[in-house]
Amino acid sequence: MRDEVRIARLIREARRGNEESFGELLEEHRDSITSTLIACGIRTAETAGDLTQDTALRAWLRLDTLKSPSSFSPWIRQIAANAARDHLRRLMVRREESLESASQLVSTDDPSRDVERRAEIEEMKAALSTEDDANVALLKERANGVPVREIADRLGVSESALKMRIMRIRQRLRRRLERLRESD
Numbered sequence: 171m172r173d174e175v176r177i178a179r180l181i182r183e184a185r186r187g188n189e190e191s192f193g194e195l196l197e198e199h200r201d202s203i204t205s206t207l208i209a210c211g212i213r214t215a216e217t218a219g220d221l222t223q224d225t226a227l228r229a230w231l232r233l234d235t236l237k238s239p240s241s242f243s244p245w246i247r248q249i250a251a252n253a254a255r256d257h258l259r260r261l262m263v264r265r266e267e268s269l270e271s272a273s274q275l276v277s278t279d280d281p282s283r284d285v286e287r288r289a290e291i292e293e294m295k296a297a298l299s300t301e302d303d304a305n306v307a308l309l310k311e312r313a314n315g316v317p318v319r320e321i322a323d324r325l326g327v328s329e330s331a332l333k334m335r336i337m338r339i340r341q342r343l344r345r346r347l348e349r350l351r352e353s354d
Contacts, residue, residue, distance in 0.1 A: 192230060192233070199243060210258070225250045229249050
């Protein structure tokens, strides 16, 4: 009961503009926000941190929509889930746009080869759609010629560990492509 009274007090104070009270509420619910983001498919700590900040801002701006102090926890988790879904949706649109622009660059004198290449790109889009953001970014960096040493240093891993990671990502994508081709 004391906890509910304290949360109600913090919400009342936050609604009056007290940022410290709101910060205390957020700190108390940080683990549930993070677990919600992870459950929604967020895999990197950096992205989770950004989305936690986004969740905090959204909650602060919408604090007046909270109906009951006792529902603060599910309310903030729903905001976090919406932030994660919005992020993943934007990411998918960006991936599709970049692959779509790649498919438009494909043009040969052989129309049947163009059709084949476009089909391959569509299959790649489908396979990449289930891959983690960080892994897709890693593959793009390597495709753009960024040296393994540079990426490994930035990520704080050995070159051999990075090469193994890239190999596993590629193997996973190949298996997905094979399954997609078999299902057609």
